[in-house]
Amino acid sequence: KLENLIKTEKRKSTGVLQKFRLDNQVALVTGGSRGIGYALAQALGEAGCKVAIASINFENAKIASEKLQAQGIEALAIQVDVAQKSSVDEMLKRVVDTWGQIHIAVNNAGILEGGDFEAFPEDKWDQLIGVNLKGVFLCAQAEAQHMLKNSYGKIINIGSISGHVSGAFQNEAIYETSKAGVIRMTKAMATEWADKGITVNCISPGYIDTDMNNHPDCIPLHSKWLSSIPMRRFGDVSELCGAALLLASPLSSYMTGSDVLIDGGYVLW
Numbered sequence: 001k002l003e004n005l006i007k008t009e010k011r012k013s014t015g016v017l018q019k020f021r022l023d024n025q026v027a028l029v030t031g032g033s034r035g036i037g038y039a040l041a042q043a044l045g046e047a048g049c050k051v052a053i054a055s056i057n058f059e060n061a062k063i064a065s066e067k068l069q070a071q072g073i074e075a076l077a078i079q080v081d082v083a084q085k086s087s088v089d090e091m092l093k094r095v096v097d098t099w100g101q102i103h104i105a106v107n108n109a110g111i112l113e114g115g116d117f118e119a120f121p122e123d124k125w126d127q128l129i130g131v132n133l134k135g136v137f138l139c140a141q142a143e144a145q146h147m148l149k150n151s152y153g154k155i156i157n158i159g160s161i162s163g164h165v166s167g168a169f170q171n172e173a174i175y176e177t178s179k180a181g182v183i184r185m186t187k188a189m190a191t192e193w194a195d196k197g198i199t200v201n202c203i204s205p206g207y208i209d210t211d212m213n214n215h216p217d218c219i220p221l222h223s224k225w226l227s228s229i230p231m232r233r234f235g236d237v238s239e240l241c242g243a244a245l246l247l248a249s250p251l252s253s254y255m256t257g258s259d260v261l262i263d264g265g266y267v268l269w
C-alpha cells in the first residue's frame, strides 16, 4: 500500500527544481562581458545554456567567454553596438548561424550618464537613449523575429530603480527616462507576444556593486546612497541570478510583463 502511495506521490512531483535546468538552450546576454551581464551569463551557463556574450569592446567579450569556457560552458563572444540596427541584426545572425536558434535573451547593455537637465547636451541624449532604450528596442525586435518562428522565447530586459523613482543617482533625469522607457516597453512587448509563446519581463536592480557604480564620479556619493537603502548595503551581482533563472526558465511560463525589483528595499522609502 505504501509502495503504491509512493509511486502516486512521485508522479505528483511538481518537478520544480528540474525546471531550473536549461540544458542545451541558447542564451544571448548583451553587455555580458562585465558586471551584471557577466553574472547572468555565468548563471545561465551553469544552468546548461550555451551562452553568447555580446558587448561593445570585443576584447572584453572574448575574455568573458573564455572565462566561461574554462568552466566548461559553451560560450561565444560577439562584438555589438546595441544602438546600431545593422550591428544588432549581425549579432542575432551570429547566434543563430552558430547554434540554430535562440531561446533566451537578456537585454542588459547599458550606460550611465549624468548632468543637469537644462544643460544636458543633445549628443549625450542621443547616446544614452540610443544604448539604453533604442538598444533594447532593436535587440528585442531582432530576438523576437527568430523566437516567433519557434513560438518560444524568454526575453529579460534590465531596467532600474531609476525607472521607478527620481534621484537615485545624482542628476540622472535622462538615465531615469531611458529606464522608465525600458520598463514600459517591456509591458508593451509582453502584451503583443503574450499569445505567441514569448514572455517578456524586466529586472530592475537597485545599487549593485559593479564598474558602473564605482566610476570616480560615483564614489563620493556612496555614503549618501547607502543611507537611502533600507538594507544599508549595495547588492552583489549574484543576487540577481535567481530572478534571471526564474524568468529564463519554464517556471515563469505564466509570467509576462512583470518588473522584478531587486533593490534591498530602496523603493519602499
Ligand code: NDP
Binding pocket: 030, 031, 032, 033, 034, 035, 036, 037, 054, 055, 056, 057, 058, 060, 061, 080, 081, 082, 083, 108, 109, 110, 111, 112, 131, 158, 159, 160, 161, 204, 205, 206, 207, 208, 209, 210, 211, 212, 213
Ligand atoms: P557595467 O558598466 O559594469 O557594464 C556595462 C556593460 O554594457 C559592459 O558589458 C559593456 O561592454 C556593455 N555596453 C556598453 N555600451 C554598449 C553598447 N553600445 N553596445 C553593447 N554593449 C555595451 O554595467 P552594470 O553591469 O552595472 O549594468 C548592467 C545593466 O544594469 C545596465 O543596463 C544598467 O543600466 C543596469 N543597472 C545597473 C545598476 C547598478 O547598480 N550597477 C542599477 C540598475 C540598473 P564592454 O565591456 O565591452 O565595454
